[in-house]
Amino acid sequence: MVKKWSERIYLGVIFLFLYLPILVLIGLSFNNSRSRVVWGGFTLKWYASCFTDETITGAFFTTLQITLAAAVISTLIGTLAAIGISAMKRKNRSIMLGATNIPLLNADIVTGISLMLLFVKFMNLGFVTVLIAHITFDIPYVILNVLPKLNQANRSTYEAALDLGASPAYAFYKVTWPEIKPGVFSGFLMAVTMSLDDFSITFFTKGAGVNTLSTMLYTELRKGIRPELYALSTILFLFAFLLLLVMNRRSDKQMTAGSF
Amino acid sequence: MKKFYMLSLPLAAALFLGGCRGTADAADADSNTLVVLNYGKYLEPSVIEQFEEETGIKIKLEEYESPEEMYTKFTAGSISYDVVCTSDYMVERLISEGEVSPIDFSGFSNYQNLNPDILEASRIFDPENQYSMPYFYGTLGILYNTTMVSQEETQSWNILWDDTYRDSIIMQNSVRDTFVPALRLLGYDINTEDDRELTDALALLIEQKPIVYAYYVDETADEMAAGNAAMALVYSGEAAYAMELNDDLSYSVPKEGSNLWIDSWFIPKRCTHRENAEKFLDFLCREDVAMANFEYVCYASPNQKVVDALDEEVKNDPTIFPPDEILENCTVYKQLGIDTTERYSYLWKTLKSE
Amino acid sequence: MYKLKKQFLAGPYFIWMIGFILLPLAFILYYALTTADGAFTFSNIAAIADPVHVKSIVLSLKLGAICTLVCLVLAYPLCMILSSFRFRHQSFVVFLFILPMWMNFMLRILAWRLLLSNNGIVNSILAAVGIGHIKMLNTQTAVVFGMVYDFLPFMILPIYNSMVRIKPETLEAARDLGAGSFTVLVKIIFPLTLSGIISGVIMVFVPALTSFVISDLLGGGKVLLIGNVIEQEFMQGTNWHLGSGLSVVLMLFVIASMALMNVFDKDGGGTAVW
């Protein structure tokens, strides 16, 4: 019993550590003062104004577009790549995986600048370049999520499906897909998260007039962050939080009584 | 196929959002646009709307945080900016690199509103006043908390070396600004390229480092407003913002002298909408527009009409409009040679790694 | 026949990789090995030997190592507790830890500044309890703290994943054969989670080594990491050649640390990150 309690306390402390800054930011979104450090009483006005301010909604929609488009495209390319890589010989596989690790391991700023150096040689910076950059650093997350699931998946079931006359596409859809689906799904969500959170790479690859929430925040650091941004971030966070709860409820229902 | 459908849903959403954006992008092809590069929050949003309404020109605004950052993006050359606002020495650098084209002020109807003194001061980086148009100006000084520091103390940069304020001093996280107090205390020119003088200043700054609370690039105003430090090296504009948040704060420029900065507009050579750019600059000189911008930014305006229209109290506020006796001791940054720039960069790293 | 076809599925990614991963890397290499005039040089790489740069990379290695160790010590027991819950959907746990990232990173670090500053919330609580003021912000400790905060999930996730893969009967078998809790931990759980630990260590150590925003925001600009040096060369000093040279050196350190970790990874499967 003591062990149970100390375990719970430990869990609680870690989660407090991870979520404390978020509580602070949610608190700030209700602060009736433009300053981060002065409490001016409770207000909901930032929630009203964050949807009327055009620059904020503009940045918000750009963020959503880039995040979603990059996540979907990188999920497609990444999943296909993972399937391809898993079918490769050991040597080719390690070469591919080595290259895949580069964007994960490089300093963000180096990735951002190197992409910028590339882009300016061939095209104008703009919405598309940010999108390409995001896809580039999203793909590794997708591959690394899908690949373990492919390795766990039973290869013979796929072959059995082919043996039973299924086309490769149909066999993939009916046999392999259900097994890697959780990996693809979490890869997609990782990609969304990473895109949403990125600043450095976006900053270097964006063109005039393209602003995401991160880059907008950055330009506001010196002269005070508009409190609407706290409100918007809170909304975004709560949305993700609700999504998680719904997902968890669904998994509760699927929970079996456990084996005996 | 349900699963693929699910996957395609976010893509559809993205494309839909893209469709909404599409209208904005379409303006790109339209010649009637203007790509503006400016510091963050340095332009009253209604001014943009007003300009677009009056002229039908669509503005695409790009913002940045520090001149060096701007330089990185600007020289990468991927975006063809039509009109750029940046700091004095950066204007000078770009002029010397041949990136700036002269502005034809003869077509302007509001150019004469500008204060000739400031135009004169601008000659340090733009000798003929032909490449740039001043937008705002101000000083570098000490923002201090009157409950912790007295006004007399802040009359000299020496206060920043006072051990009684250990962990209560905020410096700038940018190399030239932080070197200014040290150089002035030693009696050197802030535009010095003398290696020995710079090394002396570095020694002074290394001596200071243990008592420094932080080198902040941003946030100084907020930290001061929160009372987390007694004083900070800041630009007058930031000081004004901080003082708005906290009545205990005050601002002064030490007698040894400091930096006078002038943020100016210029038109790059690669500009593709020159006519629109000049229209825009002329528009900014208009009294009502300049006033709107002044009220939004709260920095000293070089627009004489604006100054004349202000209350005496504001006009004589030394935080916003530096008095002449202070200006006399202040110098505008000059662009330094490549060797000195690299030297500075190295000294800065040395200081930080101590 | 099918095998051949399957490999081609990686085709689009392969092209993407060459275009947007390897080619930019080549640009960095080009800059690293040339001067501003375009002449070939090793000086940008050799610049790492400069005392200032040595100092910053040593500091980066030190703080990165401390951060990794703290993350490991915090994450391991946490994963043991979490894995005992046996969630039906492992991804639920994953999302619990990446959920905070839906709040912008810079905002979260700023919130920590608010919490840790001299007159901040934590100090107010400490003062109220009577412990008094502790200077937390703008120290190396604060930087490590911020790194641990930011990178902890990347330690937790791979370890958790390797932990839930251990079959319960394997642990029962060990207990059955007379192993006490400690022996089970050392002889069974630890070796079976080793590849997860290695992934976690890499996923934490590498970004900690290259980070620069955290040291700026929580270190008050007083802590100069190699990431800060590179950032400065690109953003302030505008010496891209030197910045690229140091980036290349940093990448060599990263590769070296990965190779070192892989020596311990018998499975050679250190890539199973999630």
Add this chain to the structure above:
Amino acid sequence: MKRKLINLIGITKSYGNNVILDDLNLYIRENEFITLLGPSGCGKTTTLRILGGFETPDKGQVIFDDRDITQLPPNMRDLNTVFQKYALFPHMSIAENIAFGLKIKKKSKAYIEDKIRYALKLVNLEGFEHRSIDSLSGGQQQRIAIARAIVNEPKVLLLDEPLGALDLKLRQEMQYELIRLKNELGITFVYVTHDQEEALTMSDTIVVMNQGYIQQIGTPEMIYNEPVNAFVADFIGDSNIIDGVMIQDKVVEILGTKIPCVDEGFGENTPVDVVIRPEDVEIVAPGEGFMDGVITSVIFKGVHYEIEILANGYEWLADTTQCYTAGTSVGIRVIPFNIQIMNKPESEDEEAAEIDV
């Protein structure tokens, strides 16, 4: 009789509202090969896990060697388990796996090496010391799991469906191995299975369980020949189980026909279950038995034919060595001794609880 080594007293265990074991009482004698037999969910594995120390009963006591070990953790118990899915340590070699328990007991190196060699010999895998686990077949892995358990010289070896994952041939071979091992080692085996053939082949004693209750305990012969209720009869081998009415002592009516039997004391006109084993059904010429019918199918089973006869609306199952063709009219006869009469349970719950030893 050997002494009682293990005594389970009043064991009750439930998960939430799901009662797995309800007041179970059972003793296990020294050197006995005892099998817990029943369908999945009958509580046999839970009983084994309580013995092994992996579960703690909600109520009741586990007495081992006159000591209450109910709360003792598994690593302190003097018994070892062979798991259903082998549960070998994937990161260790075969020798390391086998040495695991011995190293914990701090045995000398020479002793451990001796033991490994001995154990591998015992399970017919000599020379496998340094192979890795992945290189072994299922049967080999299972034998390593057994070797790993027995080197510790436990007083009791618990086996949880150890042969379940093996193919038929291997399973039969392993059955003989287990019997041989038991005889060589002279220790108590507690064996859990749902396979009645396995249970009948190897056990000294079989405990038939259903829904958390013990149905019958006895030697394989007893269980097979004298099932105490329809559940046991049905579960152990094939049976003809027919609704009947006990007209009076020694006379039972099934399918509209009165036939003689040897049972008494059920009262008059009592509904009963009548159980007749297929091999006890004699096929005779029409009119010579107590009932006539038509053969509907004949399946060759190697040693015998399995024949289905439709008579009075019931599909009789009969085993015979003689060959018939489908469609033949035949008579059915069973000698009274081979007719088992059982009380009908009033409800399903009672069926489970009926015999509670």
